Amino acid sequence: MFQTRLKETASLIEAHLQAVMAPLGDLPVVEAMRYASAGGKRLRAFLVLESARLHGVAQANAIWPAGAIEMIHAYSLVHDDLPCMDDDELRRGLPTVHVKWDETTAVLAGDALQTLGFESVSRSECHPDPLVRADLTVTLARAAGAQGMVLGQALDIAAETAPTPLTLDEITHLQAGKTGALIAWSATAGAMMARADTAPLMRYATDLGLAFQIADDILDIEGDADKVGKAVGKDVDAGKATFVSLLGLDGAKARARDLVTDACDALSPYGQDADTLREAARFVISRDS
Amino acid sequence: MFQTRLKETASLIEAHLQAVMAPLGDLPVVEAMRYASAGGKRLRAFLVLESARLHGVAQANAIWPAGAIEMIHAYSLVHDDLPCMDDDELRRGLPTVHVKWDETTAVLAGDALQTLGFESVSRSECHPDPLVRADLTVTLARAAGAQGMVLGQALDIAAETAPTPLTLDEITHLQAGKTGALIAWSATAGAMMARADTAPLMRYATDLGLAFQIADDILDIEGDADKVGKAVGKDVDAGKATFVSLLGLDGAKARARDLVTDACDALSPYGQDADTLREAARFVISRDS
Numbered sequence: 179m180f181q182t183r184l185k186e187t188a189s190l191i192e193a194h195l196q197a198v199m200a201p202l203g204d205l206p207v208v209e210a211m212r213y214a215s216a217g218g219k220r221l222r223a224f225l226v227l228e229s230a231r232l233h234g235v236a237q238a239n240a241i242w243p244a245g246a247i248e249m250i251h252a253y254s255l256v257h258d259d260l261p262c263m264d265d266d267e268l269r270r271g272l273p274t275v276h277v278k279w280d281e282t283t284a285v286l287a288g289d290a291l292q293t294l295g296f297e298s299v300s301r302s303e304c305h306p307d308p309l310v311r312a313d314l315t316v317t318l319a320r321a322a323g324a325q326g327m328v329l330g331q332a333l334d335i336a337a338e339t340a341p342t343p344l345t346l347d348e349i350t351h352l353q354a355g356k357t358g359a360l361i362a363w364s365a366t367a368g369a370m371m372a373r374a375d376t377a378p379l380m381r382y383a384t385d386l387g388l389a390f391q392i393a394d395d396i397l398d399i400e401g402d403a404d405k406v407g408k409a410v411g412k413d414v415d416a417g418k419a420t421f422v423s424l425l426g427l428d429g430a431k432a433r434a435r436d437l438v439t440d441a442c443d444a445l446s447p448y449g450q451d452a453d454t455l456r457e458a459a460r461f462v463i464s465r466d467s
Numbered sequence: 468m469f470q471t472r473l474k475e476t477a478s479l480i481e482a483h484l485q486a487v488m489a490p491l492g493d494l495p496v497v498e499a500m501r502y503a504s505a506g507g508k509r510l511r512a513f514l515v516l517e518s519a520r521l522h523g524v525a526q527a528n529a530i531w532p533a534g535a536i537e538m539i540h541a542y543s544l545v546h547d548d549l550p551c552m553d554d555d556e557l558r559r560g561l562p563t564v565h566v567k568w569d570e571t572t573a574v575l576a577g578d579a580l581q582t583l584g585f586e587s588v589s590r591s592e593c594h595p596d597p598l599v600r601a602d603l604t605v606t607l608a609r610a611a612g613a614q615g616m617v618l619g620q621a622l623d624i625a626a627e628t629a630p631t632p633l634t635l636d637e638i639t640h641l642q643a644g645k646t647g648a649l650i651a652w653s654a655t656a657g658a659m660m661a662r663a664d665t666a667p668l669m670r671y672a673t674d675l676g677l678a679f680q681i682a683d684d685i686l687d688i689e690g691d692a693d694k695v696g697k698a699v700g701k702d703v704d705a706g707k708a709t710f711v712s713l714l715g716l717d718g719a720k721a722r723a724r725d726l727v728t729d730a731c732d733a734l735s736p737y738g739q740d741a742d743t744l745r746e747a748a749r750f751v752i753s754r755d756s
Contacts, residue, residue, distance in 0.1 A: 202613045207621040211613065257578060262570035281551035282624055285574065289546060289581065290613040296585040297608030300601045309597040312589045315604055319586030324491045324500065324579040332496040335571055 180457035187224040187244070190237075192216065194245045198298065210275050210287035211294070215252040217270050219465075221458070222247040222364040228455055229368025229379055232448055242304035243314055243367045249295035250322050251360060256288035258331065264412075292322070305371055313370055321359035330356025343419035350388065357394075358387030365455075378447045385441035386459050392434040393463045395420040399427065401466065434463045469746035476513040476533070479526075481505065483534045487587065499564050499576035500583070504541040506559050508754075510747070511536040511653040517744055518657025518668055521737055531593035532603055532656045538584035539611050540649060545577035547620065553701075581611070594660055602659055610648035619645025632708035639677065646683075647676030654744075670733035675748050678726040681719050682752045684709040688716065690755065723752045 195215050202208045223244035230240035259266040259274040260281060267277050276284035298304065299314040320326055333352040337344050344352065365383035366376040398412065399422055421430045441459040445452035484504050491497045512533035519529030548555040548563040549570060556566050565573035587593065588603040609615055622641040626633050633641065654672035655665040687701065688711055711719045730748045734741035 205613075205618070205621050205625070207617065208613055253578075257574055260574060262574060283621075285546055285549060285551060286617050286621055286624075288578075289542075290617040292578065292581055293585075293608050293612035293617070296582075297605055297612065300589065300604035300608070302601070307597075308601040311601045312591070312597040312604075315589035315601075316586055319582050319589070323582035323586065324494075324497055328496065328575050328579040328582070329494070332494050332572075332575055335575075336494070 180454050180461055183228065183454055184220065184224050184458075184461075187227055188220045190227070190241060191220050191223045191245060191248055194241050195248070198245060198294065206279055206283050207286045207290065210256075210279050210283045211291050213278065214256045214275050214287055215249055215291060217272075218248070218251075220248065221462070222251055222360060224458065225361065225364035225383070225455075226367045228458070229365050230371055231368070232451055232455075233368045233372035233374050235368055235371045239303070239305050240368065240371065242298050242301060243318075243371070244364075246295040246298035246304075246314075246318065247360060247364050247367070249291045249298065250318065250327075253288040253291035253295065254322075254327055254331075254360075256284050256291065260284055263331075263335070310371055310373065314367065317366075317370065318363055321363040326355050326359035327357075328355075330354070330359070337418065338416065343417075343423070345419075346421075346424050349419060349421065349424065353388060353391040354384075357391050358384065361387040361390065378444055381444035382441045382455065382459070385437040385444065386462060389434045389437040389441065389459065390462050392421040392430050392437070393465065395422045396427065396430055396434070397466070398422075431463075438463055469743050469750055472517065472743055473509065473513050473747075473750075476516055477509045479516070479530060480509050480512045480534060480537055483530050484537070487534060487583065495568055495572050496575045496579065499545075499568050499572045500580050502567065503545045503564050503576055504538055504580060506561075507537070507540075509537060510751070511540055511649060513747065514650065514653035514672070514744075515656045517747070518654050519660055520657070521740055521744075522657045522661035522663050524657055524660045528592070528594050529657065529660065531587050531590060532607075532660070533653075535584040535587035535593075535603075535607065536649060536653050536656070538580045538587065539607065539616075542577040542580035542584065543611075543616055543620075543649075545573050545580065549573055552620075552624070584611075599660055599662065603656065606655075606659065607652055610652040615644050615648035616646075617644075619643070619648070626707065627705065632706075632712070634708075635710075635713050638708060638710065638713065642677060642680040643673075646680050647673065650676040650679065667733055667736045671730045671744065671748070674726040674730035674733065675751060678723045678730065678748065679751050681710040681723040681726070682754065684711045685716065685719055685723070686755070687711075720752075727752055 199208065199212055226244040226247055227237065227240050230237065255269060256275045258264050259269055260276055266274055268274065275287055296315060296318065299318055300311050304314065305311050330352050334356055337352065362380060362383040365379045369376040369379050425433055438459045442456040445455055488497065488501055515533040515536055516526060516529050519526065544558060545564045547553050548558055549565055555563055557563065564576055585604060588607055589600050593603065594600050619641050623645060651669060651672040654668045658665040658668050714722055727748045731745040734744055
């Protein structure tokens with residue numbers, strides 16, 4: 179069920195992003211925006227659509243925040259891949275934006291993808307109630323900004339030159355910003371759109387986000403670069419503290435499994451309706467890319 | 468009157484930005500956000516506050532879009548100054564962010580300033596009516612994104628490697644995006660907040676924005692680097708087409724004066740109430756920095 183819905187999400191998002199970007203013309207910066215936001219697992223968009231479905235929110239509305247979160251995610255990857263950041267040449271098995279075009283285009287395409295993401299959640303098509311749109315926009319900004327994703331990125335970069343490796347608490351805090359905040363926003367978006375209690379989905383997403391990052395650290399050790407679509411072994415080579423270096427491979431796997439169990443339990447108010455989200459949590463720690 | 472109001476705006480904005488960024492802590496990326504958004508003429512914030520005043524909108528509300536536009540403007544400058552963009556080492560007489568910190572910090576600080584700008588116009592403090600906040604957010608995104616400011620920046624960069632210099636029409640189109648769109652948003656923000664007709668202020672801002680860019684091109688020729696606070700003569704050295712290279716120095720000055728006259732005339736529905744905005748238009752072409 180989850181795999182089917184994830185594939186459906188991917189097709190819906192591709193079509194949506196194409197439509198939203200159609201009026202932007204074909205300058206290199208716009209082509210780079212299309213390129214950077216194409217492909218990927220669409221896990222964040224799936225979380226938006228699935229939490230919306232759980233709350234009876236129309237997909238025609240939910241596709242807007244789903245598209246927005248994928249744009250924000252794509253912008254962060256384009257900037258993250260820059261030579262002055264992680265300096266990655268490969269993403270999803272393809273050349274990164276600054277390799278295919280140049281750094282200038284990568285900076286501007288990332289900038290404009292962020293802008294378009296915020297436009298998407300404030301547009302009237304996103305939700306009939308403007309208060310919901312304003313809430314989605316403010317919470318998305320908090321998840322993406324200097325108290326969320328950018329904070330995590332900044333801590334990650336500071337860690338590279340820190341005299342001692344990060345502790346487990348510090349890495350958990352870093353991750354909660356870097357990947358956790360956008361995942362939490364995605365999973366709670368449907369509840370926000372229905373003006374329902376976001377607490378169960380927030381608990382689910384917090385555990386899921388941490389499990390996701392632990393799985394990423396495991397993939398960096400055990401993953402196959404061809405399947406992962408980007409370089410692996412970078413963290414070990416850089417001597418960075420990761421969940422694996424701190425917990426050991428078996429300890430990290432056990433911790434990820436426990437988090438997935440907790441994430442599934444947090445969904446009990448939704449009963450069996452949330453089974454696809456439970457499958458998603460199990461997928462996150464079993465994926466090979 | 469205008470000079471007094473501009474100084475008042477500067478103090479209000481400094482205090483507002485400090486308050487908005489206070490909860491963000493003191494990581495280098497946050498310090499860089501504060502540094503990059505400090506200082507400057509605050510012309511865009513002035514336009515927001517003045518158009519709000521003209522429409523009886525409370526300053527306690529209008530300070531939010533005024534702060535937002537200064538954050539968006541600051542983000543664009545930080546990224547514009549990067550080595551892969553204009554490669555500028557000096558801004559407002561001080562080292563640019565990537566010189567004072569590094570490129571990584573400059574990319575992230577710019578990113579987070581953009582995010583905070585969008586948060587600012589969607590926050591409940593900005594306006595009691597969420598529909599107004601959503602409108603401000605969507606129009607700001609259109610002004611800043613790939614059909615506005617980023618479009619202008621992309622065209623500007625494309626022009627550097629184009630086989631022939633741009634025509635007057637092309638430069639006018641480029642400028643309308645690069646600096647015109649944010650100026651237009653600023654001047655119309657007050658009317659949007661009052662749900663009033665934005666047409667007169669849009670006409671004013673369109674002429675003002677073009678006059679502003681022509682004045683910038685003149686400053687690049689006639690300006691004193693110490694007063695301008697950044698390198699001058701760069702456009703001529705780069706062989707770029709500018710309003711001065713296309714119209715001549717006298718022609719450019721005459722065109723700027725005509726635009727200011729038109730801008731002032733566009734404000735006739737407001738009578739004498741708009742005299743400070745008229746003064747602002749005259750200032751834009753007489754400034755030395």
